[in-house]
Amino acid sequence: MENFKQLYSEKLVSAEKLAERLESGWVIGMDNAASQTPAIMEAFTEKVKNSDLKGIKVHTMLDVYPYEFYASNALDGKINGVSWFSSAGSRKAVNGGYADFIPNYYRDTPKLIRENYDYDAFCVAVSPMDSHGYFSLATTASYSEAMIDKARRIFVEVNENQPRCLCGLQLHVSQVDAIVENNIELPVLPPVKLDDVSITIGNLIAEQIRDGSCIQLGIGAIPDATGMALKSKHDLGIHTEMFTDSMVELLNCGAVNNSKKQIHRGKTVTTFAFGSKRIYDYINDNPSIEILPVDYVNDPDVICKNDNMVSINAAIEVDFWGQVCSESVGTKQISGSGGQIDYVRGACQSKGGQSFIAFTSTAKNGTISKIRPSLATGAVCTTSKNDVDNIVTEYGIAKLRGRSLAERTKQLIAIAHPDFRDELRFEAKKRGILV
Ligand code: COA
Secondary structure, three states, rough: OOHHHHHHHHHEHHHHHOOOOOOOOOEEEEHHHHHOOOOOOOOHHHHHHHOOOOOEEEEEEEOOOOOHHHHOOOOOOEEEEEOOOOOOOHHHHHHHHHOOOOOOOHHHHHHHHHHHHOEOEEEEEEEEOOOOOOOEEEEEEEEEHHHOEEOOOEEEOOOOOOOOOOOOOOEEHHHHOOEEEEOOOOOOOOOOOOOOOHHHHHHHHHOOOOOOEEEEEEEOOOHHHHHHOOOOOOEEEEEEOEHHHHHHHHHHHOOOOOOOOOOOOOEEEEOOOOOOOHHHHHHHHOOOOOOOOOHOOOHHHOOOOOOEEEEEEEEEEEEOOOOOOOOOOOEEEEEOOHHHHHHHHHHHHOOOEEEEEOOOOEEEEOOEEOOOOOOOOOOOOOOOOOOOEEEEEOOOEEEEEOOOHHHHHHHHHHHOHHHHHHHHHHHHHHOOOOO
């Protein structure tokens, strides 16, 4: 331990001092959410603003801190973001042309990184060093291991509020090039307000889920409402991309015990965790949660090994074919694919598995139907017509898998908002889908 402590103190620097090492043209990597390094990034950005440095790129995903290079185009050409997901934190920059976006299935990101990118530095937030000289990568495994493999330098931001994940990635002090300490509160997701419509949809999905199923829940009000509606179930398991608040609730109330899983029995498996402090407290020193790399966790061939796998995700709109857009409103990009397709496929390959794509029937105060004859011009197809399974709104469930175009169209019109059903029927007849 003495030797580790000495290494630690030799590598300890202030973020400002570390920023003096930054060079023009560097490509920097970070992973997602609470694993990002706000103090290092702020110091790097200040350095860039006050120097001739230029051409720096920062690869990120699911950004939760207010980075200046994503907030405005003032630093364009000097330091720019490159997003692997394009969520709220980077959306404005991606749509404004001063940040770039890399399309991907989330499960492929480690391979894409290993095959296409080299990083001058990988920056990651970690929990304090343990007595063996290891830092826990705490909340996120995701593609971190791939960035570590491809990084010339590793800079860690040690935060005593980071949980220690016993069954997750670890970095040894001998592997890291610099250590910055920053004991801030971890970022949290504002609690989702569950309205009547989300609760109705959550209940409809919960009715379809058998005791003993293994679940994945995506981001947003409807997956959360479904989680809450599952509290009366028994022997559920969790194999998911993102570990969320409603999952902690299900574990605490005993609905989830992971006892019926075919793989990782008795364990909750995820590739990252993000939500409230309750989540971070749950992870801390907990041997029953495994935070593992996304190329394993999100691999459909792994997901499907658990029987009765159920995936629940959100969307922007769906057309008569059942093509699901979850990433853009027309040409305006609002998200990446994330793991939606990984879980749709994994669930459908699983014995007894099912996937649900759920959304409220309308957008913009009831003025737009999310069920449409065709996707909006420029909209991105996330889940294809060949992969789609169940579509859910507050009016019911359309079971599309294995169904013809006419059957799909009829079922989708039946769960569209009543105000739009005539118009949708008219369009279906005009296109020769229905008579
Ligand atoms: N037409 C026009 N606007 C629409 C729309 C439609 N059909 N559907 C949604 N919108 C608008 C909403 O009004 C909202 O606008 P605002 O931000 O100005 O209020 C915005 O698009 C987001 O819609 P919302 O319903 O609030 O979606 P959400 O925040 O619950 O997120 C996804 C939905 C689809 C973007 C999100 O689930 C996602 O990122 N999916 C892809 C990745 C994924 O599924 N990962 C799963 C594993 S975690």
